[in-house]
Amino acid sequence: MKVVIIEDEKPAARRLSRMLNEIGIEPIAMLHSVEEAVNWFYSNEHPDLLFLDIQLSDGLSFEIFEEVEVKSAIIFTTAYDEYALKAFKLNSVDYLLKPIDSDELNNAVNQFKNTHTITNDHSFNFEQIKDLISPSETNYKKRFTVKIGQHLKMIFIESIECFYSEDKATHIHTIDGRSYLIEDTLEQLETKLQPDTFFRVSRKYFININAIKDIISYSNSRLKIVLQSYNESEIIVSRERVKDFKNWLG
Template identity: 70%
Template sequence: MNVIIIEDEKPSARRLQRMLLKMNVEVSTMLHSVEESTTWFQNNEHPDLIFLDIQLSDGLSFEIFETIEVKSSIIFTTAFDEYALQAFKLNSIDYLLKPIDEEELQTAVTKYNALKTVAKNVQLNFEDIKKLLSNPVEREYKKRFTTKIGQHIKMISIDDIECFYSENKGTYAHTLDGRDYLLDTTLEELETELSPKTFFRVSRKFYININFIKDIISYTNSRLQIKLNSYKEQEVIVARERVRDFKVWLE
């Protein structure tokens, strides 16, 4: 299987390459921009599978294919919100939200292997995806969560939650008053339930609310440390591969 990665963040590209190598999937080429990728496709045989980042340093990766007929299957790697993923589901083998999880990557590769004969005949409609990215459909996000306390059910307003975090296989909401509540959900499930304008997943362990960020501090290995108003139990660190997306989210 001939595989390439198109990703402008070189550390993220190398991390994905290492993860694929563990699965005995060898990456033949890594490309980092629209311009570089366009030139490469014009002069090389198209691969079987592309791991494609959406936002590259010099534009949307869809621009690569405006003058080039796609002859490869695609797995999107993206930090875009769930609204756009509806189109990705229809136009690709799969999509992976950053930071990429190894189990989800394995599932996507397995899915490709199972569908690769069909996948070659999939017609990718990049114009539809670009329109969806430019004009997202407004959707409703959760306004409250419930948790059981003894024999009682407590409602927690989303506006009172500083952060969500995982610990010992449980998912907790930390509120303004400094209390922590165990929820019947996972951080992965929260990805489609939280407004991306308000909440950001800074790492595998934390979702934070932009309204309760007290301070942002430079940290080791090009990471960032977040100080929230009341949460002080553990350090909240923005994973290195999420720093760029985090800065964009802040703006």
């Protein structure tokens, strides 16, 4: 079996190579960038299988396929979280989460051996995967319009500390300490807010990472969040969300 590793972190590439050696596979090349990979594919016979990192030193690995019609099967190696990985599952693409586990690597290779026939007809949509991993910021809300008496007021996303639900209504709380009623539910906001900036810590709250003043250990393995100005009630990260919250902070 001819195998190529495309991975920009050289220690990670060497580790994967050693793991493949242990199961009797000697990679024929280790490539570290989009440019290097494109040049290699133009001048070499395509391998049976690629182990492909998503984020390379000079861009996303998907850019390789914009330049070259790659005829190899692909196993992605990625550190992306479970939400982005939905893209791979939807497109029937095999993947290994970093740090790569030897048993999972062995299973992936055996599955390839047992089921794969080489074809240049990729059955998955690179653009869909790319969009889910790196969504365009233009899809997210940049401002909200609220009604105050007979007037309309624009509230820009940068000035919002949190969104909260109270008495079956949704409110915005801003950095100047004011709250406004909006029509969206918290569920609707999940697809409208930039996930790097806003996180739903519980059924009641979405918070802005830039508004966090303090994070305090709380009972039952939960966390208490203190924002810059919001003090209407305690903001508690529910126990089932603590792990995701910590990952979001990181």
